[in-house]
Amino acid sequence: MTHIRNPILRGFNPDPSIVRVEGDIYIATSTFEWFPGVQIHHSRDLVHWRLAARPLTRASQLDMRGAPDSCGVWAPDLSHADGKFWLVYTDVKRYGRTTVNGAAGASLRDFHNYLVVCDRVDGTWSDPVHLNSSGFDPALFHDDDGRSWLLNMLWDHRPGRGRFAGIVAQELDRESLRLVGERRLIFAGTERGFTEGPHLYKRGGWYHLLVAEGGTGWDHAVVMARSRTLFGPYEVHPDGAVLTSGGRREGPLARAGHGDLVELADGTTWLAYLCGRPLAGRERCPLGRETAIQPVRWGADGWLRTIAADAEPDSAPPAPGLEPAPWPLSAWDGSFGGPDLPVDLQWLRTPEPASIFSLEARPGWLRLFGRETIGSHFSQALVARRQEHFRYTATTLLDYDPAHFQQAAGLVCYYNGTKFQYLHVTREDGVRRLQIMSAQPEEGCTIELAVPRLPDGEIELRVEVDHDILRFAWRAGGAEQWQILPPVIDASILSDEVTLPGLPNFTGAFVGLACQDVSGAGRAADFAWFRYEGSDTPGS
Template identity: 70%
Template sequence: MSLIRNPILPGFNPDPSIVRVGADFYIATSTFEWFPGVQIHHSRDLIHWRLAGRPLVRPAQLDMRGDPDSCGVWAPDLTHAHGRFWLVYTDVKRYGTTTVDGATGVSLRDFRNYLVTCETVDGEWSDPVFLNASGFDPALFHDDDGRTWLVNMLWDHRPGHGRFAGIVVQEYDHATGALVGEPRNIFPGTDRGFTEAPHLYKRDGWYHLLVAEGGTGWNHAAVMARSRNLFGPYEVHPDGAVLTAGGRREGALTRAGHADIVHLEDGTPWMAYLCGRPVGDSERCTLGRETAIQPMAWGADGWLRTVAGDAVPDPAPQSPLPPAPWDEAGWDGGFDGPDLPAPLQWLRSPYPERLLSLTERPGFLRLHGRDTVGSLFEQALVARRQTDFAYRAETRVEFEPRDFQAAAGLICYYNSTKFHYLHLSRDGDARVLQRMTASPESGAVEMVVLGELPAGPIELAVEVNGVTLRFFWRADGGEWQAAGEPLDASILSDEATLPGLPNFTGTFVGMACQDMSGRGTPADFAWFRYAGRG
């Protein structure tokens, strides 16, 4: 047997939903404000995973312009029934926490829940069906009598009420493609609080409800309850959490929770779940929330537990399946085709043609200067996930800014309040190299001019080693030079934040271009290379 190295989906890949179809396993994860929406990975041995597709690619399916940081697509749920794949997801349009004299006040949030379907994971998914907006984390349960039910957490904005107001269920009518009947609250949650991420399963006449509780930080946990009746009452698992890191802030896998269950062909249960890994000796997870998986066991009492019975995440379980690696060549960093390479994504907009082109200058990625790097609407920022605690990334850019309002370069980005950005711009008659940092610790965006640049293409690089980040630059064919002092890489994490803001994503590294004059001055990138170092 071969060992599974957890996390199986490193870097920003949270909120896994797993399904098996024959010998094939598929996991869908959240993408939040990154476009296209939802990542679906595919495996045949639980060890080797490849990106099979991002289904939400059209404006009719997803338009996140204006969505706040860490909003957009939350917690997709992927199932297979009636000969089709079913994907439900939330597009969060407003986070909306307010405080009055230090106390939490009314928290109005906008959650739009949708359903799309397709016969194949990598096919063209349907236009969305609007389901409801009562809360987030929607999931479908296909009962053995042919009926389908939508479950989601209920949001209660009223002061004095618990915002996480329980789990509701409502029937989905296949004939009309709409929800029918009234929603029923089937589970209030436990004292851990923050009850969310519901999934329903049926086994031996029992309805098993799996939820996440404790918040998405160190006390995150997967909790189960069961009932003989779909609508309850549900009794809570006698052991408490089924899987949790128990508040630990160190170790191989922390922040474990938000899970889903799949059964192998022999009936063995496995759990895919969210986890985090602090960088170095810090308590910050720069890779964001990742996906892990491990075997579980149904006990003689009918309850699900970890194999060891300790509810602890396993960093290296054994796969019971024969190895099935994918025979696929990785991206070499070039821009030789008409389509954006699979590792790369952009922010919010369903209209990439306004942001980028791979055909206007063949062999280059052209970014058109758009909004500022803090914009929630139209950013020309194309990047990939940081998947290693240590890495080096490089790019080569050709860019002739007309004035100080235009900039282009290499960026390490978490969100609009947390980034390090090395870029070319103009100061008077000189083309200059600048560095901009947005830090949640200072609450400010700081910019320094590092010096004038020679004419011609410029290569930019970044090296990250744990909590340390360093930028470099060189003229085409010249020697690498340090671009300023070392910087703090750990601010690019969930845990470093301004008060009251959601932080649910992870660090990206890539290319960006702005032109605040509105002229759309383009920057041409010849390549982008990323090499992990552990």
């Protein structure tokens, strides 16, 4: 029997929304401050998945310049009705404080919810329609009477009010794509709190509401409630959580929560949900929040449960009885020979990629234009890919001749502006040198000299990560021997769990290429290739 290897979407791929259109299954996940916005993966057997689209590609759809770390695109919801796909998403502009001198204060946050539509997942999606800004995690429910409803969590910014004020619903007119009528609070949540991520389904005369609760950390959970009417009242599942890791901080799948249901053609029901894989003994998940899937079953009492009725995430559930549908192998070889940035890579915030990189200025090379400091919320020349393995090696060939200390370029392991490890070439006192810039939430940003004098010409840079160990190396272009740099760096810092109080941390570790020129001269760096090799051995 074939089994699914969870997580099915590895590396930073949280908040899954799943939909089936005949024999095709699609999952949309959050991208936060990374551009283009939203990832949509495609499968025909739940085992093999490929990236099919990133629909938010234009400035008219998404501009995240100035958005704080872990803001931007939250929890997209993908649905299909009237022969087209509907995608709703939140664009978060401000995260805000929740405490003042240790006491609860006003938590002022800006959550703008939008709708785009398209007749094909990989087509050109429409310009967005603004729906509301009352909270995040919007989702559409298309009822069998032809009416559609928008659900989202309601944000309460007032001091002492708990912030998560429940789930509201409001009708969406399918013709005008506008909300009509008044919003109504349909579910206040349970004692777990942090009620968010709503999805609504209709089955057997019941409206079934699925929500995420418990926060997105170790106590995350999928919770269900049901009602005979859309507006409630909703009775909560008698077993408590439908799926949760129960606070467990180790094991193959932790932090399980924020789910969505899909029914296959054979009538079986599957739950897609986010999870994290902690490093052994470290309670840190550098790969971020990933997406898993497993079968669930409707009981004789009309409630949904896991197959074992234990509410546990399953790291290797049996695959459905579908014809195997692997995708043709199309792994990127690391070169920059094409006109477009390889799909493995994304960049940060800006909808104007030509302002930070070019594949035409030097054919066969990726040119990064020196822009603002690494970690900038506005114009940062950094392109990177997700870390998908606990063990990996990444290398690049760099051609770069900085003029002074305000110019730098190199290889970076990046989580956000407070957490990164950056091996870069710069120049001080007329000498080209190699430095390691490290940022940690509590220690701030430090710079350590790695090589006091580099030879002229191209150099190769390398990073090797093995679970929580990170090592940098370099060699002159054409040399055989790598020069391993002495510091052994804690790779686990690049995780959600290492942070300062009050800062959002919802993404995952990336590795990629960066270039800065804080003098404003825009000095560019050229990269001949960028290669990533990850280990898929058991446990990795």
